[in-house]
Amino acid sequence: MGCISNSARKGTVTKANKSQESKVVSSTEDLQIQPRQFVVHRETDILKDYTMGPKLGSGAFGSVRVGTHKISGQQRAIKTIKKSSISEDQLVKDKFFAEVEVLKTADHPNIVRLYEFYEDQLHFHLVTELVKGGELFDYIVSSKNLSEPVAAHFFKQILSAVNYCHSNGIVHRDLKPENLLLDRQDSSATLKVIDFGTSIVIDHSKRLTHRYGTSYYIAPEVLKKNYDEKCDIWSCGVILYILLSGKPPFYGETDSEILSRVEKGVYQMKGATWDRVSVNAKNLIKSMLNMKPQDRPSASQCLESNWLILMPEATNQASILTAEALENLTSFRAEKKLQHAVMTFIATQLMNKNEVSQLSQAFRALDANGDGKLSKDELLAQYQSTMGLNQAEEEVERIMKEVDVDGNGFIDYSEFIMASAKRESLLSKQNLENAFRLFDYDNSGKISAKEIRNILGREVISNDEVWRDLVGQVDQNGDGEIDLREFKEMMLKLF
Known part of the structure; x- marks a missing residue:
């Protein structure tokens, strides 16, 4: 490779x-x-x-x-x-x-x-x-303006991604419908944020001073070259305005005309289109388009807005997918670290996109606060609905121990995909053979301790014994390497 x-x-x-x-x-x-x-x-x-x-x-x-x-x-x-x-x-x-x-x-x-x-x-x-559904912008144009449940479906996904970025210190700086792709042209599509070329990690002791963004969506404080992560919240407010009306709040024939209106921060929510929009939606837009960044809500606060909380989104299909995912989580077991590594690799690099899309829906349904990770409390709320409190607490503790591979106290998205996927799909013959070939960098037909270290050890300091021990847990014939038969047997024990 x-x-x-x-x-x-x-x-x-x-x-x-x-x-x-x-x-x-x-x-x-x-x-x-x-x-x-x-x-x-x-x-x-x-x-x-x-x-x-x-x-x-x-x-x-x-x-x-x-x-x-x-x-x-x-x-x-x-x-x-x-x-x-x-x-x-x-x-x-x-x-x-x-x-x-x-x-x-x-x-x-x-x-x-x-x-x-x-x-x-x-x-x-x-x-x-590869996200094949095209830009959210194209979907808005073809739909003109979206119903509030559909707008909420997309907007919650945008906010969840922004919340995740901000909690990790990342400011996107160019949020716009053209940088939001859909996996399909459908009102229930999964949305993906792309183009992080203007993103930056914020140092809260300093203000950002480089001017980035697109005229319709840029925040007024960015024009003054004195801003923080709240510039993304302004852009989100503009996007929601467009989702619900089909038009931008600040418009003009030229960029200078648009930016002049952005600097003034004056926009309208009047007319037949806005008469049909709920008060909660309008209030959320107003809060995000506040000229004072310090008075704008954070992404996590936006996710707790009355508009998103009261807006029905879950479908019967989502409920079915969530139930299946929780059942698979309950039965998840992995004894060896290398089994975890292979499953994570397959889940993030090789898994069928349709199944990933379905599990993504289940993950979003379970992620009550939209922070992009599952807490013990969020899992407990789900398991309590089908079993007693004590049993649910024991089950969640066991799941966290098994699934939280990086030990951060949460089940991250990829950990969830790995643990909630159907075993027969995740560990299919094709996936296992492809994973083996990708671990076997020198195409020798065997995986060595050095090859495992090249994959898993690039960010750690260890002695070679750690990697030899990983191989030794699987190496049945004692040759110091893992062949395809040993690799498959290691993984199929998970059934």
């Missing part, structure tokens, strides 16, 4: 990335498994691993194409950037690496997933999930 780079890349390093600095691991029990470990930087020709398909779009610095992964057969989006176009502009280069780091760390159902990062002599290539 090519050479894996262990060198630090020059660019913006996120708060989340800093928190993942090298940790001392003295045994396999200390080893944490996280999705970011499988986002590998490869210094090789991307055409060795992908077949390039049609172009989806292009810009000043590169293009986006459909690419088919040769081993898994999955279609993915490949964003290609010419090195020459960013080599002489440090600001542009920083923006590019900021996007890499944010997407590498992000683990949320409404943020596009980064699979791999390639580098050759002339280009950088970001390989992300």
